[in-house]
Amino acid sequence: MILPYFIIIPLIAAFLISLIAGKKDQWAISLSLIAIIAVLVLSVYSFIIFQKETLIYNMSGWKFPFGIVLVMDALTSFMLVMVSIISLTSIIFSVQYIRYIDMDWKYYSLFMLLVTGMNGVIITGDLFNLFVFMEIALFAAFILVAYGRKAEEFEAAFKYAVMGGVSSILVLLGIAILYSATSTLTMAKVAEELKLLNPKITLWVGGLFLVGFGLKAAVMPFHAWLPDAHSSAPAPISAMLSGVLIKALGLYVIIRIFFNVLDAPIIFTKAFLILGAISILLGVFLAIGQWDLKRLLAYHSVSQIGYMLLGLGLATPLGILGGVYHLFNHAMFKSLLFYNAGSVELALGTRDLQKMGNVVKILPVTAQTSMIASLSISGIPPFNGFFSKLIIIIASIQAGEFWFAFFAVVGSLFTLASFMKVQRYGFRGENIIEIVKEKIGWQMNIAMILLAFLCLLTSLLIIPGIKEVTLDPVVNVIVQKAQYFNLMTGR
Amino acid sequence: MMKTDKGMSIIVKTVTRISVWLIILYGIYIIVHGHLTPGGGFGGGVVIALAFLNVMLAYGKEFTEKWLNFQLLHDIESSSVTVFLVVGILGISLGGAFLANFLSKGDLFELYSAGVIPVFNILIGIKVGISLFLVVWLLAGINPEEEDE
Amino acid sequence: MTIYLLCFALFLVGLYGVLTKRDIVKIILSIGIMGYATNLFLVFVGYKSGAIYPILSEGKCIQPMVDPLPQALVLTSIVIELGTTALLVSLAIKLFQKYSTFDITKIRRLSG
Numbered sequence: 176m177i178l179p180y181f182i183i184i185p186l187i188a189a190f191l192i193s194l195i196a197g198k199k200d201q202w203a204i205s206l207s208l209i210a211i212i213a214v215l216v217l218s219v220y221s222f223i224i225f226q227k228e229t230l231i232y233n234m235s236g237w238k239f240p241f242g243i244v245l246v247m248d249a250l251t252s253f254m255l256v257m258v259s260i261i262s263l264t265s266i267i268f269s270v271q272y273i274r275y276i277d278m279d280w281k282y283y284s285l286f287m288l289l290v291t292g293m294n295g296v297i298i299t300g301d302l303f304n305l306f307v308f309m310e311i312a313l314f315a316a317f318i319l320v321a322y323g324r325k326a327e328e329f330e331a332a333f334k335y336a337v338m339g340g341v342s343s344i345l346v347l348l349g350i351a352i353l354y355s356a357t358s359t360l361t362m363a364k365v366a367e368e369l370k371l372l373n374p375k376i377t378l379w380v381g382g383l384f385l386v387g388f389g390l391k392a393a394v395m396p397f398h399a400w401l402p403d404a405h406s407s408a409p410a411p412i413s414a415m416l417s418g419v420l421i422k423a424l425g426l427y428v429i430i431r432i433f434f435n436v437l438d439a440p441i442i443f444t445k446a447f448l449i450l451g452a453i454s455i456l457l458g459v460f461l462a463i464g465q466w467d468l469k470r471l472l473a474y475h476s477v478s479q480i481g482y483m484l485l486g487l488g489l490a491t492p493l494g495i496l497g498g499v500y501h502l503f504n505h506a507m508f509k510s511l512l513f514y515n516a517g518s519v520e521l522a523l524g525t526r527d528l529q530k531m532g533n534v535v536k537i538l539p540v541t542a543q544t545s546m547i548a549s550l551s552i553s554g555i556p557p558f559n560g561f562f563s564k565l566i567i568i569i570a571s572i573q574a575g576e577f578w579f580a581f582f583a584v585v586g587s588l589f590t591l592a593s594f595m596k597v598q599r600y601g602f603r604g605e606n607i608i609e610i611v612k613e614k615i616g617w618q619m620n621i622a623m624i625l626l627a628f629l630c631l632l633t634s635l636l637i638i639p640g641i642k643e644v645t646l647d648p649v650v651n652v653i654v655q656k657a658q659y660f661n662l663m664t665g666r
Numbered sequence: 667m668m669k670t671d672k673g674m675s676i677i678v679k680t681v682t683r684i685s686v687w688l689i690i691l692y693g694i695y696i697i698v699h700g701h702l703t704p705g706g707g708f709g710g711g712v713v714i715a716l717a718f719l720n721v722m723l724a725y726g727k728e729f730t731e732k733w734l735n736f737q738l739l740h741d742i743e744s745s746s747v748t749v750f751l752v753v754g755i756l757g758i759s760l761g762g763a764f765l766a767n768f769l770s771k772g773d774l775f776e777l778y779s780a781g782v783i784p785v786f787n788i789l790i791g792i793k794v795g796i797s798l799f800l801v802v803w804l805l806a807g808i809n810p811e812e813e814d815e
Numbered sequence: 816m817t818i819y820l821l822c823f824a825l826f827l828v829g830l831y832g833v834l835t836k837r838d839i840v841k842i843i844l845s846i847g848i849m850g851y852a853t854n855l856f857l858v859f860v861g862y863k864s865g866a867i868y869p870i871l872s873e874g875k876c877i878q879p880m881v882d883p884l885p886q887a888l889v890l891t892s893i894v895i896e897l898g899t900t901a902l903l904v905s906l907a908i909k910l911f912q913k914y915s916t917f918d919i920t921k922i923r924r925l926s927g
Contacts (some may be wrong), residue, residue, distance in 0.1 A: 180766040187751045194744040235757065235765035303888055310895045315900055326913035327924050333906045337842060340899050341833055347892060348826070351853060354885065355860040394901045403925045704870060708894060775873045801901050810911045 178232040181294045189287035198279035203283035218255035226648045246300035254297045261418045265411040268622035289315035293423040320408040331407035338400040342390035349383035359631020366436045392425020395454035405473035417476045418510035435659040447488030454481025455586035463593040468516045480561040486567040497566035504559040508551040511626040515545040515570035532606025538621045542629040553591035559634040672726035682724040689717035697791035701780040707787040711794025718799040746792040826852035839917045850896045854889045870902035
């Protein structure tokens with residue numbers, strides 16, 4: 176059984192790095208690369224092989240309803256593939272970027288803990304275990320946000336840590352109420368027991384979880400920490416946070432708990448629709464006024480999370496397909512945009528769009544890949560963002576939610592406008608800049624080219640024939656909510 | 667332990683010199699009996715960390731820095747977790763699942779019983795004891811008035 | 816029922832502190848109070864009247880015991896809160912180094 180290795184490999188890498196890596200970071204880099212590549216290979220393998228099945232792993236040999244279980248179905252392995260692709264490119268990008276801050280093994284050790292936490296949250300089938308892994312990932316994220324040791328970074332990390340602490344306690348309170356109602360912590364058993372109980376419990380618990388995980392996913396009324404944390408962190412960490420952390424800790428858990436455990440009550444899917452629409456519109460309006468490149472990208476993360484939530488809130492198979500597909504695409508292009516911002520910051524020493532200029536001349540790879548990513552995020556065919564946004568809009572029209580379709584279109588237009596601003600003033604600006612502070616090495620270029628290539632490649636996922644073997648099993652897990660625990664309890 | 671001018675008065679130093687080993691012994695007792703009585707790795711580890719902190723408070727930081735080898739502490743801390751994971755992986759090959767038991771369960775209420783649980787307790791105790799001490803040590807070492815770098 | 820409500824009141828005290836206090840140290844303490852309220856609630860969840868502690872010892876007959884699982888959960892969450900508090904305190908010290916104040920309204924270099 177390969178399930179526990181998704182947790183063991185990055186965890187053991189984290190502590191081996193702290194054990195054997197000395198002052199030089201060569202060992203740390205090679206160990207973390209080996210670990211991430213191993214996790215990537217395992218997750219792609221499991222995504223291809225175990226599509227139709229639900230695998231269960233009993234930790235330390237305790238039988239299913241009593242012990243902690245690890246569960247793997249199509250949604251799990253889909254998320255694991257996403258996490259490991261972004262982690263791999265982020266490590267490759269970090270090799271040069273982090274040496275610019277300092278040369279230390281601590282970064283890689285913490286990075287591996289971040290991956291451990293996210294993999295654990297994704298793969299676990301136990302509510303309290305989910306909480307523990309969530310805390311591991313958050314700890315690593317708090318410290319990595321403050322890694323540059325500047326005043327702004329400590330401020331952002333403190334805000335993030337306070338918000339994260341409050342949301343974790345809300346989640347723990349929800350878990351406590353769920354345990355007192357059902358006397359079990361295994362998600363499948365909880366789902367089974369909740370059917371027999373008063374639906375008011377679902378409302379209470381759902382409300383607590385919506386606020387708790389909404390804070391982690393940075394849905395609009397709870398977004399205050401995101402622009403600070405994501406714009407202050409080092410660029411590869413911004414890419415990890417914006418690309419996968421808010422999805423693994425926020426949206427994935429929302430999908431798992433609200434659809435598979437709480438059985439998608441109508442009131443919460445309606446709430447998803449409204450919160451999603453608010454996030455799309457306000458996020459993009461706040462983004463368009465920003466002149467700090469990373470802050471602009473961070474506000475766009477809020478807006479794009481809104482699209483995913485809107486797709487999920489429709490609760491139709493097409494809407495969920497759009498939501499999940501956009502989740503994957505957003506990881507690709509948003510991480511790429513943060514890498515672009517990082518390499519521009521390294522080379523020109525500024526993040527202000529007005530001070531940039533003729534990046535095309537001095538950093539050709541950065542400028543070209545940023546063009547691809549900007550076209551993807553604003554939804555221009557044939558890039559991946561176009562297809563997922565199109566599906567979400569079509570799905571909301573099919574579901575009869577014309578206003579929400581209209582909001583999605585408006586959000587998409589404003590996204591296009593704000594990225595035209597980025598390209599016009601930032602990457603293709605009029606300022607002539609001659610002095611390059613730092614040269615961009617081949618590792619950073621490889622990370623960017625890899626993701627730009629994936630931005631094009633993932634748009635193939637929607638082609639009939641490929642869609643049946645990649646996205647449809649994932650949607651199937653979410654749509655057939657009861658299947659999750661029926662398979663596990665053996666019915 | 668030698669006499670230095672730093673730290674607290676001679677009374678505190680003498681009491682600490684005698685009691686620190688008793689405190690460590692008590693911590694080890696709690697860790698080793700973790701599978702029989704209340705307590706275990708975390709509780710005992712905290713007691714051990716407090717013993718070290720007692721020395722730090724009574725004798726001052728310079729003396730503690732000479733008394734303890736911090737590089738060694740760091741290595742022990744990291745390797746305890748690695749050994750924990752290795753024992754867990756041994757559980758896969760010998761016991762059938764990650765962290766599963768593969769040692770003899772022994773007799774109930776005996777010290778040598780409960781399979782791998784005492785092993786995990788000891789490893790957790792080492793990890794908690796050292797890392798809690800290091801956390802407080804580092805927090806006490808920051809001077810809030812001066813700006814580094 | 817009263818005891819659960821009191822627990823919830825303690826939770827709200829912590830939440831009030833997080834939302835209204837301006838001193839960083841008070842915010843950290845308020846997060847601690849929220850955590851303690853949640854832990855207290857978890858322990859109450861496992862309580863049964865007339866039951867004893869869930870530890871089997873030599874020569875004792877089997878009696879009704881309180882639910883041990885919430886106690887294990889509380890221990891884990893105490894450890895996590897220890898880590899959170901240590902992290903927040905170290906960030907607070909670093910913030911004091913950089914800004915020379917604990918007032919959250921004066922720590923505003925990030926805005927917009």
